[in-house]
Amino acid sequence: MSHCSANHILSNFNDMSIKQISNNFLEELKFDEEIDSWPLMKTPWPILSILAVYWLFVVKVGPKWMEKRKPFNLKYIMMIYNLSQLLFNGYMLWRVYKPDVINSLWKHRCSLDEEDHSEKRFVYITANEIVWLYIMNKISDLLDTVFFVLRKKESHVTFLHLFHHMDMSFSMWIYLRIIKDQFIVLLGSINMIVHMIMYSYYFLASLGPKMQKYLWWKIYLTRLQIAQFVFVIIYLGSLYTVDCSFPKIFTIYMITHIALFLYMFIIFYKKTYQKTKSE
Template sequence: MENFDASLSTYFRAWLGPRDTRVKGWFLLDNYIPTLLCSVIYLLIVWLGPKYMKNKQPFSCRGILVVYNLGLTLLSLYMFVEVSEMKFKENSDVEPGIQLFLFLFQLVTGVWESRYNFFCQGTRCAGESDMKIIRVLWWYYFSKLIEFMDTFFFILRKNSYQITVLHVYHHASMFNIWWFVMNWVPCGHSYFGATLNSFIHVLMYSYYGLSSIPSMRPYLWWKKYITQGQLIQFVLTIIQTTCGVIWPCTFPLGWLYFQIGYMISLIILFMNFYNETYNKKGASRRKEHPRDHQNGSVATVNGHTNSFSSLENNVKPRKQRKD
């Protein structure tokens, strides 16, 4: 395993240069093996989980999903307010025990305070502000591991049809890509895509949480626009990344080219999902199941769902386990 990790480091050193020593010793970052193993286990569960659940009753998971979707969204808003009141002075040491959803505000303030260059920003130009962004981006990387739970909930609730190529590709690839980001380019030009994606996820998981409350569903008309926002995010990231190619700085060009290619792949997959969900099937679904499509009651966004509506909208809902 050590030889494999050393070989991998040598290969990427030729592309991106030596690893960033500022993250040495950080949880999960010293060795690629844990990230790779977590991803392999994730893919095995995606493959074997539906087979295991085939002859079993679906789990309800309602309480867990409410906590997972709504609770974490409320926590992100709480942390946003708390941090904004502290004003993030340069010399203050802000490291709460739970920072999972803190990264959005920290990224914005860190970039503002350090006067990051939108067109191209190196990874060693802003001192302590760079370190603040590195700390936040580590939580962004770690959040991609937690988001594997989206898929596991689908399996437990026997909503395996929602585990699409887009869903698995997005979840598995992001966790691995961000391991490399954190080891080679953990700040600088890397901040932009993470900032946009964090904002989209606040909206997305807010939608999931609210959709679990029946009285709120008539007001949830904006699920379609979350997907549109995701597509806009990819386009903006490509534009900002291309700026770094046209007006280069010390940020590695190899990573910029890779990010442009990855964003294009996401645009293709998300556009296909958007077309299949809202253009081709929208009219036929409304005609066949008009109650399923009133005021956004079906909470499908970005290849995910909140896993509540499918059971509640079926004519003959499956019997659910209570555990």
């Protein structure tokens, strides 16, 4: 076989692969007038504007503005914020695990039953309502970084921190705008549990130095976050291997992102806790 023929075959193969992937992706897209009319969902500009303002403030404007100012005392604001985030995640978790919701979600975790239109619509709308609430929660999570800047804790504003917050907000927006499936809600509930524990820790820490002796379990919180990523990757990978009618292109996207989070969290864990042990 000539060199030109081999290149031609390879080129055709690549074209077919790209075309197949594009076709599969287009088949997975879902649009719903009701859901697409919800706040922030019609176009990407609102969420992108929020993330752009967030990035500019925490990276450029905020640190420059605080340069010659004393750190703000945000103790009580942070107590309220952490408690509200704890309750917010608790409310979403309650929505997921209401008996009628969790039973339907589990029944249709792999696909929606076309024969029962009323239950199908109930699962579909309820799941996506929870995802919308989840997006609002990810947006409110951005205040965490704003507080770091106002308290002059710029060392906490790491690439991992910024990437995690911004990526989760926009990825979930993409999911709700063009994917709209029910399978991700059960996975999201795991993240809600982790965040309830995390904001419980932050709330206790915001009470002041007298609480530090009771916060020895911070290392286990980070381990729990890492374990969460491992579980989600395994679960998504198992779904990919079975005959489910869930969006497989988006699932690959999610596995890639979560694997990146896992890698960065492991690096953070090693730098933070192994360094502490060696000192």
